[in-house]
Amino acid sequence: MALTGLDIYKQLPKTNCGECGLPTCLAFAMQLAAKKTSLDKCPHVTEEGRAALEGASAPPIRLVTIGTGEKKVGVGNETVLFRHEETFYHPTGIAITVNDDLEGDDLEKRIGAIQSLQFERVGQRIEINLVAIRQGDNSSAARYAEVVKKVMAKLDLPPILMSSSPESLEEALKVCAEMKPLIYAADSNNYEAVAKLAKDHSCPLTVKGNGLEELSSLTEKISSSGIQDLVLDSGRRDMVSTLSDLTQIRRLALRKTYRPLGYPTIAFTSEKDPFQETAQACAYIAKYANIVVLDGAEPWQLLPVLTLRQNIYTDPQKPIQVEPKVYEVGTVIDKSPVLVTTNFSLTYFTVEGDVEASKVASLIVVVDTEGTSVLTAWAAEKFTAESIASAVKKYTVEEKVSHRKLIIPGFVAVLSGKLEEELPGWKVLVGPRESSGIPTYLKNTWKEVSL
Amino acid sequence: MPLELVKEKWTGKINEVTIGATKGEGGTRTSKIVVGGETGLPFLHEEGEMPHRPVVAMEVWDTAPSDWPEVLAAPFKEVMDDPGRWSKKCVEEYGADLLALRLQSAHSDWGNASPEKVSEGVKKVLEAVGVPLIILGPGQDDRDNEVLPRCSEVAKGEKCLFGNATQDNYKTLVAACLADGHSIIGESPIDINIAKQVNILISDMGFPLEKIIMDPTTGGLGYGLEYSYSIIERGRLAALGAGDKTMALPIICRVGQESWRAKEAKAGESDFPDWGAVSERGPLWEATTAVALLQAGADILVMRHPRAVESVRKTIDSLTRKNPLRDSAETLD
Numbered sequence: 001m002a003l004t005g006l007d008i009y010k011q012l013p014k015t016n017c018g019e020c021g022l023p024t025c026l027a028f029a030m031q032l033a034a035k036k037t038s039l040d041k042c043p044h045v046t047e048e049g050r051a052a053l054e055g056a057s058a059p060p061i062r063l064v065t066i067g068t069g070e071k072k073v074g075v076g077n078e079t080v081l082f083r084h085e086e087t088f089y090h091p092t093g094i095a096i097t098v099n100d101d102l103e104g105d106d107l108e109k110r111i112g113a114i115q116s117l118q119f120e121r122v123g124q125r126i127e128i129n130l131v132a133i134r135q136g137d138n139s140s141a142a143r144y145a146e147v148v149k150k151v152m153a154k155l156d157l158p159p160i161l162m163s164s165s166p167e168s169l170e171e172a173l174k175v176c177a178e179m180k181p182l183i184y185a186a187d188s189n190n191y192e193a194v195a196k197l198a199k200d201h202s203c204p205l206t207v208k209g210n211g212l213e214e215l216s217s218l219t220e221k222i223s224s225s226g227i228q229d230l231v232l233d234s235g236r237r238d239m240v241s242t243l244s245d246l247t248q249i250r251r252l253a254l255r256k257t258y259r260p261l262g263y264p265t266i267a268f269t270s271e272k273d274p275f276q277e278t279a280q281a282c283a284y285i286a287k288y289a290n291i292v293v294l295d296g297a298e299p300w301q302l303l304p305v306l307t308l309r310q311n312i313y314t315d316p317q318k319p320i321q322v323e324p325k326v327y328e329v330g331t332v333i334d335k336s337p338v339l340v341t342t343n344f345s346l347t348y349f350t351v352e353g354d355v356e357a358s359k360v361a362s363l364i365v366v367v368d369t370e371g372t373s374v375l376t377a378w379a380a381e382k383f384t385a386e387s388i389a390s391a392v393k394k395y396t397v398e399e400k401v402s403h404r405k406l407i408i409p410g411f412v413a414v415l416s417g418k419l420e421e422e423l424p425g426w427k428v429l430v431g432p433r434e435s436s437g438i439p440t441y442l443k444n445t446w447k448e449v450s451l
Numbered sequence: 452m453p454l455e456l457v458k459e460k461w462t463g464k465i466n467e468v469t470i471g472a473t474k475g476e477g478g479t480r481t482s483k484i485v486v487g488g489e490t491g492l493p494f495l496h497e498e499g500e501m502p503h504r505p506v507v508a509m510e511v512w513d514t515a516p517s518d519w520p521e522v523l524a525a526p527f528k529e530v531m532d533d534p535g536r537w538s539k540k541c542v543e544e545y546g547a548d549l550l551a552l553r554l555q556s557a558h559s560d561w562g563n564a565s566p567e568k569v570s571e572g573v574k575k576v577l578e579a580v581g582v583p584l585i586i587l588g589p590g591q592d593d594r595d596n597e598v599l600p601r602c603s604e605v606a607k608g609e610k611c612l613f614g615n616a617t618q619d620n621y622k623t624l625v626a627a628c629l630a631d632g633h634s635i636i637g638e639s640p641i642d643i644n645i646a647k648q649v650n651i652l653i654s655d656m657g658f659p660l661e662k663i664i665m666d667p668t669t670g671g672l673g674y675g676l677e678y679s680y681s682i683i684e685r686g687r688l689a690a691l692g693a694g695d696k697t698m699a700l701p702i703i704c705r706v707g708q709e710s711w712r713a714k715e716a717k718a719g720e721s722d723f724p725d726w727g728a729v730s731e732r733g734p735l736w737e738a739t740t741a742v743a744l745l746q747a748g749a750d751i752l753v754m755r756h757p758r759a760v761e762s763v764r765k766t767i768d769s770l771t772r773k774n775p776l777r778d779s780a781e782t783l784d
């Protein structure tokens with residue numbers, strides 16, 4: 001939470017000595033609040049004052065980084081409860097488990113399945129972020145470390161080390177500590193030993209409590225020993241209480257600046273049925289999990305999960321845009337229809353999907369409307385006869401087709417006359433108002449008019 | 452020091468809307484459905500009541516939907532050209548407790564059926580099943596206005612939910628529903644101000660707000676879901692927090708219609724080998740759209756594929772369990 005000038009002033013010596021370069025402590029406090037100077041400029045601030053100011057200016061939810069290099073994942077540091085209030089900043093890390101009881105081929109297969117969980121959709125790449133390597137009940141420390149080593153040799157993903165045994169975690173850290181794995185987990189039985197491992201190897205650490213009270217008291221103990229990169233697991237596994245705890249953690253951190261729970265969270269699916277497991281993962285993505293761990297690794301299961309994450313974490317202030325140009329859908333020939341739309345990604349991909357569904361290969365001219373939809377762009381005069389005509393010329397549509405017919409969205413039918421003036425020789429056709437009418441339009445109307 | 456949870460003190464309450472009237476109530480339904488009544492955000496049972504669970508309405512068409520992808524059409528192949536049998540199958544085989552009958556045959560591209568013809572289909576469904584009905588026009592203003600009043604009349608007293616009324620086209624439908632005792636759906640194009648405006652326009656005609664359900668327009672997963680999600684959340688916060696009575700209405704989402712438009716739901720494995728089996732992918736795409744909208748505050752989910760419906764129903768079971776830590780979990784409704 002940002003401190004006000006007055007909050008800061010309370011912690012300063014109030015002597016107005018001027019050594020900071022400003023005439024008064026209050027002036028200094030104001031500059032500090034506006035982030036125009038730094039606390040170091042005041043030589044007289046007390047130790048307690050400094051600690052209070054530094055503590056209070058830390059974000060209410062800590063940003064925790066897992067892994068190193070390109071694939072590292074930063075989670076936490078969220079600032080709102082509802083995405084429309086601002087945006088959600090650090091997309092939920094999606095982790096898939098590998099159990100250490102898998103042998104030979106089964107282990108290879110599992111690793112292969114996880115490797116393929118990356119997809120290309122609407123021009124963007126979406127992929128899982130973490131691999132959670134879980135120790136079974138009957139496995140030894142040596143066995144666990146061996147599996148961790150094998151998995152890490154094949155998978156370029158930051159690991160989560162899942163074991164309740166400090167010995168096993170220690171062995172595993174010997175093979176992968178430099179990858180900055182997330183240790184899972186310190187609980188009320190083992191926290192001293194496990195916290196020491198996290199400290200010695202400077203790795204992020206999950207703290208697992210049985211409910212929020214125990215969790216808070218554990219994080220207080222652990223953070224007082226100097227470990228700050230913590231991740232929270234309240235220990236729930238059913239949907240209702242998991243959602244309730246995740247919501248409380250987010251609210252306590254943001255509304256009360258409650259430090260013991262001011263860390264990112266991790267949630268686990270518990271349903272075995274893949275549809276129900278997906279439902280759990282998606283509910284947790286929507287409501288406040290910063291990491292979600294799944295056992296399921298089917299592509300048809302992760303595609304919707306990753307897409308939902310992409311949706312929920314889209315910045316509501318910044319619509320995603322596609323590059324303005326001519327797109328070809330299907331095998332285009334010189335008689336293919338030409339449609340016009342805007343470069344708001346949602347508009348474009350809806351139109352593209354409907355053109356595809358029509359099975360009539362077409363060209364789509366995308367006009368730069370700064371990422372606004374047809375109606376909005378029209379109202380803001382970004383989707384006008386002039387801007388459409390200039391796109392048609394700029395992208396040399398005349399060279400791509402032999403006909404001179406341009407299909408515009410039904411909502412901007414009023415532009416027809418002006419557009420025909422701007423594009424001499426072209427005939428403007430008014431297409432359907434809704435994109436969903438495109439298949440019928442192309443299959444029926446276009447067939448007739450193009451003859 | 453015990454940890455003090457942050458519980459919101461909401462002042463508003465979402466209206467309760469009943470769909471369906473039984474014999475004693477002037478209809479012929481054998482059951483009815485109540486939605487709404489929430490006094491808090493979805494599924495946070497410690498801080499608000501959720502007296503009625505969100506419901507799934509299975510979608511039935513009055514003409515065979517020739518453009519449904521194979522995975523979606525397969526379960527209904529045998530019954531698609533008979534809305535009566537289709538409805539029966541949904542109720543008897545898939546346990547539907549609410550149906551959404553879509554009068555697509557009235558659409559100008561789908562046969563342009565006459566009001567008389569279309570209302571026959573409505574009668575057929577009312578006779579075939581005892582569950583309450585949502586009745587949806589083809590969504591073309593002129594055609595809606597021609598066929599919906601006749602359908603409203605043949606369903607008089609059944610307390611159906613009719614849709615959709617829009618900002619530019621609501622008077623005919625409102626008058627019909629008012630005369631025949633139905634509830635109504637007010638639709639807005641992912642715009643919270645228009646959503647509110649539609650509710651006001653409808654209620655200005657003497658139609659009670661307590662019988663209106665909002666359709667904020669659904670964006671399918673991957674195609675604008677986040678817009679609908681945030682509009683629903685904002686509306687809910689306005690109703691519960693700011694006590695805005697014109698927004699305190701239950702929400703209906705056309706989940707099936709929107710999710711099955713997505714390439715991700717219907718493209719075959721040969722086109723997208725990396726996406727996995729379409730037989731699973733399609734239904735799960737639909738279910739996931741529903742699950743996300745439930746978290747925003749959806750009350751009625753209009754859905755299509757039986758597996759998606761079954762899965763979402765199970766999810767609602769898990770979400771409405773009041774005491775999940777106890778064995779003898781009590782469920783709502």
Ligand code: SF4
Binds near residue numbers: 015023025
């Ligand atoms: S140096 Fe410190 S004590 Fe002196 S005026 Fe500046 S803020 Fe105040």
